[in-house]
Amino acid sequence: MAGKQTAAARWGAEAALLPPVRAGGPMPWVIAIMIALTVIAAASGLSLRNAAHAASADLSGGLTVQIVHAAPAERDRQGLAAQRVLKQTPGVASVRLVPQGELDTLLEPWLGTRPGDGVEGLPIPALIDVALSGPATPARVESLRVALAAVAPAARVDAQAAWLAPVFGAIGALQWLAGGLIALLAVATAAAVLLAARNTLGTQRETIEIVHMLGGTDAQIARGVQRGVAVQAASGGVVGLALGIIGVFLLGRSFSALGSGLVASGGLHLTDWLMIALIPLAGVALAVLTARLTVLAALRRFL
Amino acid sequence: MSSQPAEITRFDNVGLRYGTDKEVLTDISFTLFPGTFYFLTGASGAGKTSLLKLLYLAQRPSRGLIRMFGTDSITLPREQLPLLRRRLGVVFQDFRLVPHLSVYDNIALPLRVSGYGEREIASAVGDMLDWVGLADRRDGRPATLSGGEQQRVAIARAVIARPDILVADEPTGNVDPEMALKLLRLFEALNRQGTTVVVATHDVHLIRHVAEPLIMRLDKGRLSDPTGALRYPPRPSASGNSGRAGS
Ligand SMILES: Nc1ncnc2c1ncn2[C@@H]1O[C@H](COP(=O)(O)OP(=O)(O)O)[C@@H](O)[C@H]1O
Ligand SMILES: [Mg+2]
Secondary structure, three states, rough: OOOOOOOOHHHHHHOOOOOOOOOOOOOOHHHHHHHHHHHEEEEEEHHHHHHHHHHHHOOOOEEEEEEOOOHHHHHHHHHHHHHHHHHHOEEEEEEEOOHHHHHHHHHHHHHOOOOOOOOOOOOEEEEEEEEEOOOOHHHHHHHHHHHHHHOOOOOEEEEHHHOOOOHHHHHHHHHHHHHHHHHHHHHHHHHHHHHHHHHHHHHHHHHHHHHHOOOOHHHHHHHHHHHHHHHHHHHHHHHHHHHHHHHHHHHHHHHOOOOOOHHHHHOOHHHHHHHHHHHHHHHHHHHHHHHHHHHHHHHOOOO | OOOOOOEEEEEEEEEEEOOOOOEEEEEEEEEEEEOOEEEOOOOOOOOHHHHHHHOOOOOOOOOEEEEEEEEEOOOOHHHHHHHHOEEEEEEEOOOOOOOOOOHHHHHHHHHHOOOOOOHHHHHHHHHHHHHHOOHHHOOOOOHHHOOOHHHHHHHHHHHHOOOOOEEEEEEOOOOHHHHHHHHHHHHHHHHHHEEEEEEEEEHHHHHHOOOOOOOEEEEOOEEEOOOOOOOOOOOOOOOOOOOOOOO
């Protein structure tokens, strides 16, 4: 047949098969809320991931060697010996014996400094800060332990990352929670679209039958419904993205007020913002796909 | 438009029941030939609409065999029904215009679903509006039209895609005798261009306006063939029109 249309023109013509979507229905608002919550959940998940990344990058090569010995002289001797051995060990980027004055400052809030507090009598360990050039794997920690045992039997070697393991565990759990929330929000959005599409089919049953009788296909009817849903989802998505970003900024402000280094390092990168900007598009795609599948499934019951 | 098979439609021992009720159509067998003009008559409730629904693929029969354009339409997968339906033009008893669409868009529907371009649609719909005398109502909604005007929109929509067969269910039921005759002439004109026409009516006066009508008669769901037209192709008339409708 001559004069066939382009896909774009057909899209417009087929949209006219079903009545235009009435503005003011609940669908755009439902989608706006879903998108806003998804944006907040995604932003939280991404900044937690960034925080964990930053922390583990700082800590992954970090080791602490403590020399715990009751006799200060022996403690200092083992400390110097350990420092010497560490400096000669391959893969060790830097070694720093923390000076006594710094240790005192570190411990002051807990132990006090005034004479007569009994501080002098407490056995304070010598502390050596070690940075490895690679991550502090359990194997490397163990080999250092063995190497130090000969010269400094009182040495205790700990990977700094190990101290933060519970924190990383908590961050991981929160990231899973954010992911789970996003999945639930997607399901809820799809359910809302499914109900809206079914409602459209119910109210437009007569029109659909007519279009069928005139040789219209299920796909043409589905495209009509899809277009209506796409328009609603897009307007909801824009509003939802705006609300979500406002929410993210408010949350970010109250968290940075905490002043914790971990939170400060959890800022969002440009790529994170791009991902967040894709959320409304994903929402529209999900809504359109759901509408299409719903309509096609329902139309199978028509002749 | 497309190559005409030797027969448009064949029904073989078709029966139809709604739900578990008794059959409303029983042992229906007939063949419709290309380019002919048939009347389907019978009292109200005889089953005319039910028979036409089978014909225009809005209903599957409870038993029997139906072939449309040489294709078994009963076992045909439903994805393939649209292509058959696009070769049919239907004037529904209750018009079934799409309420949210203008007169223009209602008439354009069959071309839209077939994927025609808007330029082609505009010229075809314009011709159609002139033909049924509704050019000044092109932007009106169906609800703003009189019964007779709605009927003419329904007819324009049914014929705009030049169907191989036009099926009209009581198309003169809502109009005065003068308009009824005008519509009849319109169907005849279409028939002369090669379209097979089936008009269901219980209006015997209308049939009298046709010289030698071919009549399918329904009585309580059974078909009779008073003019002997349903088994063999009617003899072609001198005008080249194989139907015997028209004056
Ligand atoms: N959808 C339906 N469900 C149940 N019974 C129906 C339905 N349509 C028609 N009938 C019954 O089938 C019989 C024939 O109806 P119909 O085909 O409309 O006859 P006509 O068009 O000749 O008046 C009637 O008894 C009618 O009540
Ligand atoms: Mg009827």
